[in-house]
Amino acid sequence: MSNQENRNDSLVLTPVEAAKLLRIGRGTAYAQIKCGTIPNIRMGRRILIPRAALMQMLEMAKNDRLRS
Secondary structure: OOHHHHHHOOOEEOHHHHHHHHOOOHHHHHHHHHHOOOOOEEEOOEEEEEHHHHHHHHHHHHHHHHHO
């Protein structure tokens, strides 16, 4: 299994990985983390984004948009 495949299976993402996945800038990702839009957990100084929570956030946003 390649290193890239391991990253795709990771339970958590770094802010930079989440930004790439969401196709937003690094600064925007950190701003959204700070205001609570992007779900995150802190482990010491590290910020981690649970992949499942991020996908759930996107699904909820999609459903909200469909209802409007």
